[in-house]
Amino acid sequence: MPEENKKSLTLSVKKLRKSFGPVEVLHGIDLTLRGGEVHAILGENGAGKSTLVKILSGFEQLSDGELHIGESSGNSQRIDVWNNSIAEQAGVVLIHQEFNLAEQLNVAENIFLGNEIKGRVFLDKKAMRAKAQEYLDILRSDIDPDSPVERLPVSAKQMVEIAKAQAKNARVLVLDEPTAVLTQQESQVLFELIDRFRQEGVAIVFISHKLDEIEQIADVITVLRDGELVGSYPAAELSKDDMARLMVGRELSSLFPEMPKVPAAAEIVLRVSDLLLQGNSAPSSFELRSGEILGFSGLIGSGRTALMETVLGLRRPAKENLGRVELRGERVDFKQLSAARNKGVAYLTKDRKGSGLLLEKGLTFNFSLFSLHKISKLLIDTKLEEIAFEKAVETFDIRMKDKSIVAGNLSGGNQQKLLLAKILEAEPSIIIIDEPTRGIDIGTKSQIYHFIGQLVASGHSLILISSDITEVIGLSHRVAVMYHGEISGVLEGEEIEEVEIMRYATGLKNKVSPQIKQNGTSNAKA
Amino acid sequence: MPKLDLKTAGPFIALIVIFIIGVFVNEAFLSSGNLSNILARSSFIGIVAIGATFVITAGGIDLSVGSMAAFISGCMILLMNALMDSIDSMVVIIFLAIIASLGIGAVAGLINGLLTTKAKIEAFIVTLGTMGIYRSLITYIADGGTLSLNFTIGDVYSEVYYGVFLGLPYPVWVFLGVAIIGYVLLNMTVFGRHCFAVGSNESVARYSAINVDRVKTMTYMLQGICVSIATIIYVPRLGSASGQTGILWELEAIAAVIIGGTVLKGGYGRIGGTVIGALILTLIGNILNLTDAVSNYLNGAVQGIIVIVAVYLQRGAWRRD
Structure with missing residues (x-):
């Protein structure tokens, strides 16, 4: 266990440059990590944060510049050979964005x-x-x-x-977006732990896109933009607005677009009644109206994705399910995602790397995979495909070095835009989007919000699953909250507010609609 | 792109190099008889390997093809001999046997496919099992010996193997036809795209509204049909079937696919490469027959070295981009 008298470490880089092949991605970064400080690194996707921390922890070699290490701030010495095992011996530990665990153990x-x-x-x-x-x-x-x-x-x-x-x-602990997959409570526990490390003299590097979190725990904030150092600042001097401004380098227009109201008489396009999921005791019911965004909030593992995947035919409902799914009044029972797609329902997965994109395939290949039926009779019309792709690149502002790269070489934000383009190319009228902005910088986030706004304005209906509560509040007309596999409440108007949502998400409150209660009791008997 | 793509051009360059070696080894190599013999012989493994390209591209593997070929040969011979009594026209008998052969191939593929997708058993295990089953069935049907095709039918049927059109034996035309259809299917149709996607990442394929089980099963059925086509042109060559028929075809087919640049773990496949791979394997055997420098018994060793070198070069080429 770390002892309090442990000597703290200072790790600094001077004029650090990093190139991959001919492309330089870090252009002369100065940075000093001191024991007992939480050092946040901020920047949009592709700004070079991950590369920087990989160099600090020895997973990548620096191309140019100096690395110094010292027991106390006074006598630091230049290190010439720096690799992962030397770094670990010195006590530098990196927790990767993609985990590094042996799955079978x-x-x-x-x-x-x-x-x-x-x-x-x-x-x-x-x-x-x-x-x-x-x-x-x-x-x-x-x-x-x-x-x-x-x-x-x-x-x-x-x-x-x-x-x-x-x-x-660890004496230097590097956390690359640790909270992207944690719930708020889990994040708070992590912050307490970080605080404990800080008191023990550990230097902590913290990467996150959540500005609230950075405001809460950072002592020093370093901002990167396009591989350049914007600057290092004491955290107390920066407001969240300042952070966002420094990252983007321009004033942010409003993050969320104006949403058109949903008329009270709007048609119900999707009605799910008493759908019983596998491994659940309580059935779920909700309805989605035309032109509406129905947010789905809840803790991770509360069953939001499972519910939607059951509606879409990606999972089967429980054997004893008596509920039904209706699309514009017509009963449907999707057994394959293709059946849902053909009826105009599409799903944007939350796992863009594992289920969304083929990382080793080209961009066009990925783009058209969900909508090939549109551009082929006997053979695929590759001309139409190319035209559609060009158009999507423009519409969704997908940025890339050149068009022949594979999807895995796009930055996270651009991958997400490509995924969105892929789903929308099938021209669905009902779109279920799951965590659309996880791990994405604020600039791209805002872009995606505006795409969502345009979709609704053009008559699409959306279900938005998100663990980012501001996002749910900022975009949704109504918010359904799930707790332990059931919908604990559907909130409207004034009720849509952070604390209230958390009450339903954590099971403190539960207002199951009367119709569910009836069936809930009958189900409890079964 | 103007830059030479080693991944695509590699197998072709290897083919030319081996061809040139052949020219220097023996004058007889370039004789038209020898060349058309090479092409005809490579068509069996080639056709099977085209089916295997689909299976492997979609992330599967089929070890049962050699035994399946033996089993189908046996069934065809039994059927034709049995029909001799009731049908007069040899052509009709052969036609019926061909239809039956295609049917058995498709069903055998369907069984492999359903066992991997619905019963969720690894393709390696399923096809290892069916490989043993078909091999043992043909041995049992032939009672440990050889099933021979009736000579009267054999005479008529032998035209399918020995017949020549525009200077090339029929099997070569069949090979070419299967290769072209395979190329179009894999590279220009929705099904082909789906094979790539399923082999690349099944989960992504599923979330892209692809019926993964159906695509995989289809690839095994295609493989079965390819085995059946290869058998249809193989039976007239020997006019018999035994427990030794089609031995090691599965490994030669997989070798041809891999030499051609298809990736064994799936997601990337090349029909043109497979055709070249099958030609390379046959060429090596042929050249060793024509030279005293290396014993013909070392055929397998040379083929093995070629496979390993081919994969090594492909991996190296990848790391660079």
């Missing part, structure tokens, strides 16, 4: 991976398990140290990564 084994506690001959499994439990307890996490990592939800994996950092006795 259990939690305790992962926490001590490469850092095992040994008995005389064999590994001391008992000691590792006990220690792992201790680390998890500090995180107030109820993850079972014996559970295989592959069975854990994303947020739990993040917690395991953090526990792993504790085991490594």
Whole structure:
């Protein structure tokens, strides 16, 4: 365990440059990390944050510039050879954006991976398990140290990564977007832990797109823009507005677009009544009106995605399901996503890398994959395909070095825009979007919000699942909140407000509509 | 792009190099008889390998093709011999046998497909199983010996293997036809795109409204049909089937596919490359037959080296871009 008298570390880079092939992505960065400070790094997607922290932790080599390391601020020395194992020996630990866990091993084994506690001959499994439990307890996490990592939800994996950092006795802890997959409560626990590390003299690097979080925990803020250093500032001197302005380099127009009102008489385009999901006891009901954005809020794992995937035919409902799904009054039972697509319903997955885009395939290939039926009879009309793609690049402002790159080489924000273009190319009238702006910089976020605004204005109806509460509040006409697999309330007008949503999301309040109650009781008997 | 793409051009360059070696090794190599023999022989593995290109591109593998070919050969011979008593026209008998062959191939592929998709067993295990089943069935049907085609039918049917059109044996034309259809199907149709997508990432394919199970099953059916086509032109060559028919075809087919640049883990496939791969494998065997420098018994070793070198070069080429 870290001791209080541990000597803190100062790690700094001077005029750091980094090139990949002929392309320089970092143009002379100066940065100093000091023990006992939380150093936030801010920047839009593609600004070079991840590359910078990979260099700091030895996963990438710097192309030019100097790296200094010192026990205290006085006597720092220049380091010539800096790689991952040297960095780890010095106590620099990076928690990757994409996790670095051995999926088949259990939690305790992962926490001590490469850092095992040994008995005389064999590994001391008992000691590792006990220690792992201790680390998890500090995180107030109820993850079972014996559970295989592959069975854990994303947020739990993040917690395991953090526990792993504790085991490594970190002196510089680098967190690359740790809260992107955490709920607000989990994030708060993480912040308490960061605070504890800070008091112990650990230097912490923190990357996040959530400005609230940065305001809450950062001591120093460094802003990058297009690989250039904008500057390093004491956190107290910057407001959230300042942060956003420095990142983008221009004044932000309003983040959310003006939304047209939904007329009270608007047609109900999608009605889900008493749909019973697998592994759930309570059925779900909701309706979506034409031209409306229905937000879905709730904690991670509350069943929002499962509900939508069941509606769309990506999952089967529970065997004893008696509920139904109606599309403009017509009953449907989608067994394949293609059936839903052909009826004008599309789904934008929250997992853009795992389920959204083929990262090793080209942009056009990805773009047309969901709507090939539109451009082919016997053969695919590649001319039409090319024209449609060019148009989408323009409409959605997809930025790339050149058109022949693969999707995996786009920045996160541009991947998300490509994914949105891919889904919309099928011309759906009902669009279910799941976490559309996760891990995306504020400039692209605003763009995506405006696309959503245009969709609604042109008569589309949307369901918006998001863990970003400001986003749900800023965009939705009504908000359905889910708790433990059921819709605990549908909020309208004045009720749509952060604290109220959290009450429903955490089970403090539950106003199930009368019709569900009826069926809920009949279901409880079954 | 004007830059030479090693991934695409590599197999073709290798083919030319091996061809030139052949020219230097023996004068007989360039004789028209030898060349058309090479083409005809490569068409069996080539046709099977075109089917395998679909299976592998969509992320699967089919080890059962050799046994399946033996089993289908046996069924065709039994059927034709049995029909001798009731039907007079040899052509009708052969036609019926061809239809039956295609049917058996498609159903055998369907079984492989359903077992991998619906029963959710790994393709390697499923086709390892069916490989054993078909191999043992043909041995059982032939009672451990050889099934021979009736000579009267054999005489008529042999035209399919030995017949020549525009200077090339019929099997070469069939190979060419299957290759062209395969190319169009893989590169220009929705089904082909779906094969790439499924092999590249099944989850993305599913969320792109692709019926993953159907695409995979279709690739196994295509493979079965290709095996059946190869068998249809193979049976008249020997006029018999036994437990030894089609041995190691699965490995030669997979080797041809891999030499051609298709990626074994799926997501990327090339029909043109597969055709070249099949030609390279046959050329090596042919050249070793024509030279004393290397023993003909080392055929397998040379083929093995070629496969490993081919993959090594492909990987290297990838790392650069």
